[in-house]
Amino acid sequence: MAKKTPDGQEPLKKGETPLSRQFNQIKAKYPGAILLFRVGDFYETFGEDAVKASKILGITLTRRNNGNADDHLAGFPHHSLDTYLPKLVRAGQRVAICDQLENPAEAKGIVKRGVTELVTPGVSFNDQVLDNKRNNYVASISYQEKDAQFGVAFLDISTGEFMCSQGPLAYVQKLIQSFMPSEILFPKKYRSIYQEHFGDQYHSFSMEEWIFSYEFTYPLLTEHFKTKNLKGFGIETMPLGIIAAGVILHYLAETEHKQVGHIATIQRIEEDKFVWLDRFTIRNLELVYSVQEGGVPLIDLMDQTMTPMGARLLRKWMVLPLKELAAIQERQAGVAGLLELDETMDVLISLLKPIGDLERLISKVAAGRINPRELVQLKRALQQVPAIKELLATHPAPILQKWADQLNPCLHLVQKIESALRDDAPMLVHQGGIIKTGYLPELDELHQLSTNGKDYLAAMQKREIERTGITSLKVAYNKVFGYYLEVTNAHKDRVPPEWIRKQTLVNAERYITEELKGYEEKILSAEDKISTIEFGIFQELVRESLEYLELIQLNALGIATLDVLTSFAQVAKRNQYVQPTLHTGDSIQIEAGRHPVIEQQLPLGEVYVPNDVYLDNETQQIIMITGPNMAGKSALLRQTALIVLMAQMGSFVPATSASIGLVDKVFTRVGASDNLSKGESTFMVEMTETAAILNNLSNNSLVLLDEIGRGTSTYDGVSMAWAIAEHLHNHSKCRAKTLFATHYHELNELTEDFPRIKNFHVSVKEVGNKIIFLRKLVPGGSEHSFGIHVAQMAGMPTSLVLRAHEILQNLEKDHVLEDNVEKLKDMPKNNYQLNLFGAEIPEGLKKIEEQLGSLDVNTLSPIEALLKLNELKRLL
Numbered sequence: 071m072a073k074k075t076p077d078g079q080e081p082l083k084k085g086e087t088p089l090s091r092q093f094n095q096i097k098a099k100y101p102g103a104i105l106l107f108r109v110g111d112f113y114e115t116f117g118e119d120a121v122k123a124s125k126i127l128g129i130t131l132t133r134r135n136n137g138n139a140d141d142h143l144a145g146f147p148h149h150s151l152d153t154y155l156p157k158l159v160r161a162g163q164r165v166a167i168c169d170q171l172e173n174p175a176e177a178k179g180i181v182k183r184g185v186t187e188l189v190t191p192g193v194s195f196n197d198q199v200l201d202n203k204r205n206n207y208v209a210s211i212s213y214q215e216k217d218a219q220f221g222v223a224f225l226d227i228s229t230g231e232f233m234c235s236q237g238p239l240a241y242v243q244k245l246i247q248s249f250m251p252s253e254i255l256f257p258k259k260y261r262s263i264y265q266e267h268f269g270d271q272y273h274s275f276s277m278e279e280w281i282f283s284y285e286f287t288y289p290l291l292t293e294h295f296k297t298k299n300l301k302g303f304g305i306e307t308m309p310l311g312i313i314a315a316g317v318i319l320h321y322l323a324e325t326e327h328k329q330v331g332h333i334a335t336i337q338r339i340e341e342d343k344f345v346w347l348d349r350f351t352i353r354n355l356e357l358v359y360s361v362q363e364g365g366v367p368l369i370d371l372m373d374q375t376m377t378p379m380g381a382r383l384l385r386k387w388m389v390l391p392l393k394e395l396a397a398i399q400e401r402q403a404g405v406a407g408l409l410e411l412d413e414t415m416d417v418l419i420s421l422l423k424p425i426g427d428l429e430r431l432i433s434k435v436a437a438g439r440i441n442p443r444e445l446v447q448l449k450r451a452l453q454q455v456p457a458i459k460e461l462l463a464t465h466p467a468p469i470l471q472k473w474a475d476q477l478n479p480c481l482h483l484v485q486k487i488e489s490a491l492r493d494d495a496p497m498l499v500h501q502g503g504i505i506k507t508g509y510l511p512e513l514d515e516l517h518q519l520s521t522n523g524k525d526y527l528a529a530m531q532k533r534e535i536e537r538t539g540i541t542s543l544k545v546a547y548n549k550v551f552g553y554y555l556e557v558t559n560a561h562k563d564r565v566p567p568e569w570i571r572k573q574t575l576v577n578a579e580r581y582i583t584e585e586l587k588g589y590e591e592k593i594l595s596a597e598d599k600i601s602t603i604e605f606g607i608f609q610e611l612v613r614e615s616l617e618y619l620e621l622i623q624l625n626a627l628g629i630a631t632l633d634v635l636t637s638f639a640q641v642a643k644r645n646q647y648v649q650p651t652l653h654t655g656d657s658i659q660i661e662a663g664r665h666p667v668i669e670q671q672l673p674l675g676e677v678y679v680p681n682d683v684y685l686d687n688e689t690q691q692i693i694m695i696t697g698p699n700m701a702g703k704s705a706l707l708r709q710t711a712l713i714v715l716m717a718q719m720g721s722f723v724p725a726t727s728a729s730i731g732l733v734d735k736v737f738t739r740v741g742a743s744d745n746l747s748k749g750e751s752t753f754m755v756e757m758t759e760t761a762a763i764l765n766n767l768s769n770n771s772l773v774l775l776d777e778i779g780r781g782t783s784t785y786d787g788v789s790m791a792w793a794i795a796e797h798l799h800n801h802s803k804c805r806a807k808t809l810f811a812t813h814y815h816e817l818n819e820l821t822e823d824f825p826r827i828k829n830f831h832v833s834v835k836e837v838g839n840k841i842i843f844l845r846k847l848v849p850g851g852s853e854h855s856f857g858i859h860v861a862q863m864a865g866m867p868t869s870l871v872l873r874a875h876e877i878l879q880n881l882e883k884d885h886v887l888e889d890n891v892e893k894l895k896d897m898p899k900n901n902y903q904l905n906l907f908g909a910e911i912p913e914g915l916k917k918i919e920e921q922l923g924s925l926d927v928n929t930l931s932p933i934e935a936l937l938k939l940n941e942l943k944r945l946l
């Protein structure tokens with residue numbers, strides 16, 4: 071048997087070096103990650119990693135000349151890590167940083183190495199990877215096959231925020247779309263389910279099935295939080311949420327994130343507290359991101375925050391509007407209060423501005439990653455607190471007072487940092503220059519020694535020149551001999567006997583003296599001591615700061631809340647928004663409402679035309695909006711939903727007045743979809759989204775349907791649209807308030823039989839053969855589409871436009887279109903509602919009802935849905 075080496079390893083294989091063996095052993099522990107392997111002053115990558123890294127980073131790929139074809143190599147200097155690491159991570163790579171764990175000069179044999187951090191898109195403290203206005207979440211999804219339930223958890227390690235929840239697919243999809251995690255962990259076993267429902271939009275990482283077990287994850291959480299159970303967090307009854315959360319903690323350990331004390335709590339995402347926005351709505355309304363290139367999401371307009379914490383909290387408030395009247399009114403009162411006392415608001419803004427990212431700074435303290443410069447910033451942030459407290463202590467708005475009151479100035483810590491740290495403290499911890507003069511007498515003496523030492527040497531040089539007459543005498547320093555005296559050969563004979571010769575050069579001799587050596591020791595050891603002592607003091611400050619973790623986290627939340635309210639007030643003031651009246655009734659009344667984003671983007675000189683909208687459950691439940699292309703139908707639909715949602719976020723709204731009965735769900739089927747790349751047809755997407763709406767309606771829902779049925783043949787389209795409108799009107803349990811924009815004028819006939827459906831149109835004026843868009847919503851249906859006019863405006867060839875006119879006239883002459891309307895009028899009425907009260911249901915309809923009843927749209931694949939639709943049509 072081959073003999074083992076002294077460190078217990080097998081002997082090297084052929085072609086193996088100690089270094090390559092060490093590399094292979096470490097690499098094997100981090101599959102799927104690029105390994106940055108520290109060798110001397112470089113981080114090196116090898117093999118496949120090198121190929122990837124060189125492509126992403128644009129660094130040179132070299133091939134090592136040992137006959138091995140795969141032996142690629144690419145590297146960069148270690149000090150460029152901050153430049154290159156974020157690029158790799160943003161490209162979706164997981165990166166294991168392998169450092170030298172001992173001083174190479176002291177190493178016996180090969181230097182010990184190990185991975186000190188595995189940086190992934192979702193788990194990062196790196197300021198270059200993070201966007202300070204957004205949370206950077208890693209999410210995890212667990213799944214229970216027997217009842218198709220999902221668990222989900224989100225963690226932002228840079229702020230310590232940790233949340234979980236569980237529910238059916240649609241709920242989890244919505245949460246994922248709301249929080250937009252940078253990375254999703256899921257069980258390997260359910261890869262196909264994950265792929266189908268969450269797709270390739272997110273960076274993801276599949277993990278072994280056994281990790282996703284309750285028995286494994288529950289203790290991880292209780293151990294982390296040092297609690298007996300999870301009751302205090304309100305998640306005890308969420309086994310799938312617990313699993314998802316525990317998986318994230320496991321992942322942190324796997325990625326070498328071991329100092330995570332700042333993850334001090336876990337919150338349950340309470341489904342009942344927030345307005346249900348399905349994932350289509352978050353996308354369609356462009357709340358926090360835009361699907362169009364160059365499109366402006368609402369958040370860009372709403373975000374006037376002064377701190378990164380504020381910006382992040384705003385994003386959360388925007389995707390999670392409230393349902394509870396008192397909570398909304400409390401926020402509103404804060405905004406109103408700020409607007410009433412203009413000057414106070416200006417002062418508050420100036421106090422918030424210098425605070426910076428207090429939340430991430432305290433997280434860095436907990437993770438042991440804060441540098442001296444950042445600790446100074448933490449102190450500066452806390453120094454703003456007393457003035458904010460004082461400013462708002464007597465403010466009439468209770469929410470402002472409440473948050474200001476909760477802020478804690480952490481005076482003792484501030485004083486401590488103030489007295490110890492230099493204002494210009496550096497980013498590096500080991501090079502001194504951190505601690506103020508006067509903080510520690512011992513340190514001051516050492517500093518003096520080190521600076522004065524150099525003066526002393528100069529004086530010594532001068533003195534010795536005078537004493538010996540050696541005019542060429544120089545005191546100098548090198549690493550090998552330390553300080554020495556140098557004498558050119560011409561003056562060699564004047565050297566006193568007590569000097570000790572150390573080195574002979576061609577033209578000179580070098581000597582040391584007792585005195586010189588003594589001093590050298592003092593200077594060098596002073597510098598060493600300075601950096602050791604300073605590092606020690608800094609460490610102590612970090613440790614003390616950590617004791618303030620909870621207080622500072624609470625401060626961060628308070629400051630963020632004040633910041634978001636101030637941002638709401640700023641936006642309201644700048645854009646002339648009003649405070650909406652919210653109530654628990656059934657009506658929504660908006661006067662002179664505007665679209666918050668479009669009104670900002672109109673060309674100079676154009677004004678946005680405001681419109682009134684009224685909806686309720688008794689008289690005007692469904693508004694059927696017709697009007698030519700380009701008239702402003704979509705804008706009207708979206709602005710109505712945006713106004714309602716902004717109101718429930720606590721913000722003021724773009725209108726002259728608004729009285730809003732609280733909405734619990736908002737659904738939209740608006741505009742083109744971006745799912746086409748997934749191979750789904752426009753119509754299929756449209757039907758999937760509409761089905762999701764119809765299956766989840768509530769009495770306080772607000773539904774926006776834009777041009778339903780557009781994606782198929784006219785007859786199919788009109789029929790579907792007609793049936794959907796009927797369904798919404800006649801629903802047995804709820805009267806969802808609906809805005810329905812359509813090109814099918816045939817749908818205007820619905821009002822004859824359905825009392826709560828009302829016709830409106832967006833008006834235009836015909837002048838000669840031109841149309842002028844008046845954009846006013848007026849009662850009554852409209853006759854024409856003016857589609858050909860719009861085509862003309864878009865620059866279609868004149869001959870083509872004339873021909874289209876001709877065809878249209880012919881069709882109208884032959885009454886083809888009017889016939890349709892007549893047919894619809896004569897159609898047997900939908901007796902669905904009557905049936906509910908007892909009449910016989912035809913056999914075919916019964917079958918359809920049964921089939922629909924047993925259908926879970928959330929688990930249908932697009933193709934299955936299409937087949938089902940076909941089958942139902944056949945039954946009909």
Ligand SMILES: Nc1ncnc2c1ncn2[C@@H]1O[C@H](COP(=O)(O)OP(=O)(O)OP(=O)(O)O)[C@@H](O)[C@H]1O
Pocket residue numbers: 668677678679680697698699700701702703704705706845
């Ligand atoms: N109230 C308004 N005041 C001023 N401009 C408006 C107004 N509403 C819409 N617009 C402008 O008109 C453009 C077209 O509006 P919108 O997309 O809502 O029309 P539409 O009726 O839905 O058209 P289509 O039927 O072709 O989809 C918008 O991009 C906007 O610039």
